[in-house]
Amino acid sequence: QVQLVESGGGLVQAGGSLRLSCAASGIIFRINFMGWYRQAPGKQRELVAVIGLDGSPNYADSVEGRFTISRDNAKNTVYLQMNSLKPEDTAVYYCNAGRRGPIYAWGQGTQVTVPS
Numbered sequence: 770q771v772q773l774v775e776s777g778g779g780l781v782q783a784g785g786s787l788r789l790s791c792a793a794s795g796i797i798f799r800i801n802f803m804g805w806y807r808q809a810p811g812k813q814r815e816l817v818a819v820i821g822l823d824g825s826p827n828y829a830d831s832v833e834g835r836f837t838i839s840r841d842n843a844k845n846t847v848y849l850q851m852n853s854l855k856p857e858d859t860a861v862y863y864c865n866a867g868r869r870g871p872i873y874a875w876g877q878g879t880q881v882t883v884p885s
Contacts, residue, residue, distance in 0.1 A: 771795035771873045773864055778879030781854055789849040789879060791864030798845040802868040805838060805849045807860035807881075818849060819868065831857075856885035 777789040789805070804819040817829045818838040826838045837850040847864055861878040865871035 773873060773876035775862060775864055775876050775879040778862060778881045780882045780884070783855060783883055783885070785854050785883075786850070786852045787854065787881060789851065789862055789864075789881075791847045791849075791876070793845045793847070793864070793866070796845075796866060796873070798840075799842040801866040801872075803838075803840055803847040804865055804867060804871070805836075805847070806863045806865060806871070807858075808863070808878075809857075809860040812860075814863070816870075817862075820847065821868075851881070854881075854883045856883045859883050 772794045774792045777787060779787060781787055802819055802821055805817050806814050807817055808814040817832050818836055820826050820838045820840050828836060835853045840847045859882050861880050863875050863878045865873055
């Protein structure tokens with residue numbers, strides 16, 4: 770059974786930083802692209818970053834230069850370092866496998882709140 774468990778969210782002031790983690794089980798982690806998504810209130814879920822098998826990243830324009838995705842295949846974990854956070858980054862953040870879209874059922878996500 771696939772499990773995706775996100776953690777690391779919280780309340781942070783604008784300009785601050787957070788590091789999110791996603792632990793995956795039930796999948797062969799090292800052969801999967803992994804992505805971070807977010808869903809703000811009243812909006813559709815969007816892909817913000819994806820990391821390839823070789824560690825190569827791609828980012829949404831809205832987070833380019835501020836967020837960094839990384840992976841540790843030994844720990845079956847993908848990370849999202851978020852710097853220079855803005856109020857518009859407020860959302861529930863989720864991870865999933867897949868290159869262009871999610872493959873598995875969603876985990877519970879982790880809430881990131883950046884007050885305006």
